[in-house]
Amino acid sequence: MAVDALVPGDSPRAGDVDLDYARSLMATRELPPILVCRRTMRVIDGMHRLTAAMLAGRREIDVHYFDGDDEEAFVQAVQANLHRGRRLSxxxxxxxxxxxxxxxxxxxxxxxxxxxxxxxxxxxxxxxxxxxxxxxxxxxxxxxxxxxPVDAAAGRRRAAAYLRENPDASLRRIASAAGVSLGTARDVRARMQRGEDPVLRKDTGALAEPVPLAAVEAGEDLAVPMRHRVAHNDPLAVLARDPSLRFSDTGKRLLRLLDNRALVGAERDLLLAAVPRYSRAVLIAAVHQHIDVWRAFVNVLDQAS
Missing domain, CATH: 1.10.10 (Arc Repressor Mutant, subunit A)
Structure with a gap:
């Protein structure tokens, strides 16, 4: 791209381009491509590189194009300046x-x-x-x-009101009408069927320690009052008390896959310390891959609801 065809962008940086820093880039033989909004030709990321190219008398510079509106471009500019070059203050x-x-x-x-x-x-x-x-x-x-929803209680009340008027409505219709998730719609319907308040009340006296999966696999009795064992809103503990999962090999395998307590607190720090710096990018990629797998699994669950 010709440098004179580019327009200075809406940078998240305060002040003008740092000429001293730009001059320090002039000797770089191959400047990394700058990011440009295709619609406006505005520079999203790379004004110092563009300035360096112009000071060095270059007529062209490599670019990557971004397709999006001005606000999307601004977010992209912020992201680009967080992880490379002169980082944002x-x-x-x-x-x-x-x-x-x-x-x-x-x-x-x-x-x-x-x-x-x-x-x-x-x-x-x-x-x-x-x-x-x-x-x-x-x-x-x-x-x-x-x-x-910002106010989960309000969403639950909307779902309950919709259910009273449409008792045969599907979970998807309830969720859409009330602006809540399928899981919330399912829980509201189940609570109303049991004659309970559809709005959850937080149990502040509960402990926040999950049920050990070793106890699940050993077949221990988990019918202990919730306040003595686990937080009331711990979904893993709820699943762990389900006999159909506790006493089947497939169910136990699912519970083990869901157990991510090692990623919280001091044990998390130990795990991170064991990963050498040169492997951290690979670890990040692996974690994102796992997230994608679980997201696909959640989509299947939603469709089956």
């Missing part, structure tokens, strides 16, 4: 998060935190400070792309 990342929040108020704090390179706690604080800037969405879209 804390102040620049906070400003970027504020803009991303304004453009995508429906995104969850965790999704914005990942996009801007901040902690979820910091993004939550930014959201609280900017809550008066515009209308607030009642839905949050997480990193997995799935929409979830």
């Amino acid at each position: 804390q102040q620049e990342r906070s400003a970027a998060a504020h803009r991303i929040l304004a453009a995508y108020p429906q995104w969850s704090d965790r999704a914005i935190a990942q996009a801007a390179g901040l902690s979820t706690k910091t993004v939550a604080a930014i959201r609280r400070r900017s809550s008066g800037d515009g209308p607030q969405s009642h839905i949050r879209v997480g990193r997995d792309g799935r929409a979830r």
Whole structure:
């Protein structure tokens, strides 16, 4: 691409291009391709490389094209500057998060935190400070792309109201009408059939330690009051008490696959310490592969519901 055909982009960086840094790149024989919005020819990532090319008298530069709108391009620019080159400062990342929040108020704090390179706690604080800037969405879209209600209780009440008027409705229809997940719709229907309140009440006295799978495989009696053994909302513990899973080889295998407690707390740190730096990229790829497999498995479960 001809350098004079490119337009400076909407950078998440504060201030102008650092000429000293650009000059330090002039001696690089093969500059990595810059990222350009195909629709506008604006530079999304690589202004220092473009400046270096221009200072060196180059007429062309390698580019990768990005297809998307201006706000998508801005998020891409932030992401690109988090992991290479001159990384964004804390102040620049906070400003970027504020803009991303304004453009995508429906995104969850965790999704914005990942996009801007901040902690979820910091993004939550930014959201609280900017809550008066515009209308607030009642839905949050997480990193997995799935929409979830901000107020889960309100969604459950909508599902219950829809069920009272449409007692024969399918789970998919209930979930769509109430703006909740299939799992929530299923739980609301089951609670109403048992005559229970469709809105969950948090059990603050419960312990947060999962049932050991060794106990499951040994066939121990797990009919212990929940508050003495496990958090009320621990799905693994609920599955572990199901006899059809506890006493079958296939069920035990599924429970073992679901047991990821080693990835939490001190044991997680031990596992990470055992992975050499040169293997971490491979580990990340392997983890993403597992996530994709589980996501496909969840889709099958949803379709079978």
